[in-house]
Amino acid sequence: MNVIYYSADQDHATWVPGLQAALPHAQVRLWEPGAPLADYAVVWKPPQQLLDEQTDLRAVFNTGAGVDALMKLQLPAGVPVVRLDDAGMSVQMAEYVCHTIIRHFREFDGYETDMGNGKWSFRKPRSRIDYPVGILGLGVLGERVARAVAQFDFPVNGWSRSPKTLPGVNSFTGEAELGAFLAASRILVCLLPLTPDTEDLLNAERLSQLRPGGYLINVARGAHVVDADLLALLDSGHLAGATLDVFRVEPLPKGHPFWAHPRISLTPHTSARTLRSESIAQIAGKIAAMQRGEAVAGVVNTTLGY
Numbered sequence: 001m002n003v004i005y006y007s008a009d010q011d012h013a014t015w016v017p018g019l020q021a022a023l024p025h026a027q028v029r030l031w032e033p034g035a036p037l038a039d040y041a042v043v044w045k046p047p048q049q050l051l052d053e054q055t056d057l058r059a060v061f062n063t064g065a066g067v068d069a070l071m072k073l074q075l076p077a078g079v080p081v082v083r084l085d086d087a088g089m090s091v092q093m094a095e096y097v098c099h100t101i102i103r104h105f106r107e108f109d110g111y112e113t114d115m116g117n118g119k120w121s122f123r124k125p126r127s128r129i130d131y132p133v134g135i136l137g138l139g140v141l142g143e144r145v146a147r148a149v150a151q152f153d154f155p156v157n158g159w160s161r162s163p164k165t166l167p168g169v170n171s172f173t174g175e176a177e178l179g180a181f182l183a184a185s186r187i188l189v190c191l192l193p194l195t196p197d198t199e200d201l202l203n204a205e206r207l208s209q210l211r212p213g214g215y216l217i218n219v220a221r222g223a224h225v226v227d228a229d230l231l232a233l234l235d236s237g238h239l240a241g242a243t244l245d246v247f248r249v250e251p252l253p254k255g256h257p258f259w260a261h262p263r264i265s266l267t268p269h270t271s272a273r274t275l276r277s278e279s280i281a282q283i284a285g286k287i288a289a290m291q292r293g294e295a296v297a298g299v300v301n302t303t304l305g306y
């Protein structure tokens with residue numbers, strides 16, 4: 001069995017030996033143009049050439065949860081694309097989102113500024129009931145985040161394509177219920193996959209449906225948000241702030257207005273990192289299962305794009 005690995009970002013010097021150790025009966029190599037035909041490809045943002053040349057693939061494994069980069073390519077017909085399931089990402093996402101919500105709700109940034117200025121003063125405690133959290137996307141990551149946020153007694157709303165029954169989460173479904181979901185939420189967390197249906201979803205019309213003093217946390221993909229519309233709503237005061245981990249262009253270009261905005265907090269696409277050893281173990285386990293003819297979890301619906 002032959003396995004190829006390619007990544008536009010990740011460190012092949014550790015992934016290739018890691019996969020080799022997990023699949024001792026396979027030959028694992030770094031893909032280069034003209035590489036011998038492989039049975040499985042393990043990839044992150046591969047070039048079209050890889051898929052065009054590798055005509056014997058039985059499956060393509062994506063070393064992340066989001067498959068939007070792969071979905072832009074011409075995929076080989078009938079070859080399953082398998083995403084990374086949790087693999088240690090959902091707990092990272094839960095801690096990032098809970099940290100951000102609590103920092104905003106408890107006004108910790110304001111306290112830090114005050115104390116830095118030698119000022120000892122109190123802010124009026126806020127009521128959780130006034131800060132309902134809306135989570136766009138209740139998949140592998142969104143569900144974990146929703147459960148974690150509910151643990152802190154915030155009212156939680158969730159939006160997905162299909163209805164969900166999750167303890168402590170009010171489920172809203174599909175385009176028809178998006179307006180009601182936004183109107184019921186003040187803190188908005190985006191955990192949707194990037195697809196033609198969700199690109200530019202968070203525009204002026206949608207973001208202005210959030211309760212006044214809304215707060216956006218985008219941890220999915222930059223192209224979910226219309227940057228200029230977000231800036232206009234922050235400047236008008238309808239939105240109180242935003243924490244952004246993902247951007248249309250990454251790294252965020254120098255001079256982009258997000259860098260200097262006083263009510264935007266930024267992180268460099270780090271809310272949930274791919275953890276190498278967990279991910280290699282998961283992918284190797286799925287390759288072994290496929291070799292035995294078993295079904296595996298995480299097969300992407302290429303028609304829906306996630």
Ligand SMILES: NC(=O)c1ccc[n+]([C@@H]2O[C@H](COP(=O)([O-])OP(=O)(O)OC[C@H]3O[C@@H](n4cnc5c(N)ncnc54)[C@H](OP(=O)(O)O)[C@@H]3O)[C@@H](O)[C@H]2O)c1
Binds near residue numbers: 065140192197220
């Ligand atoms: N910033 C980071 O470090 C980082 C790390 C990992 C992932 N991500 C991003 O997070 C995204 C979500 O990951 P995941 O593993 O939770 O994805 P997932 O398991 O595929 O879940 C996607 C969720 O979005 C819902 N959804 C999709 N399209 C929709 C639509 N048009 N209308 C309403 N709901 C829709 C799905 O509804 P159904 O349940 O009804 O299908 C599902 O609940 C990834 O695609 C990736 O872009 C970011």
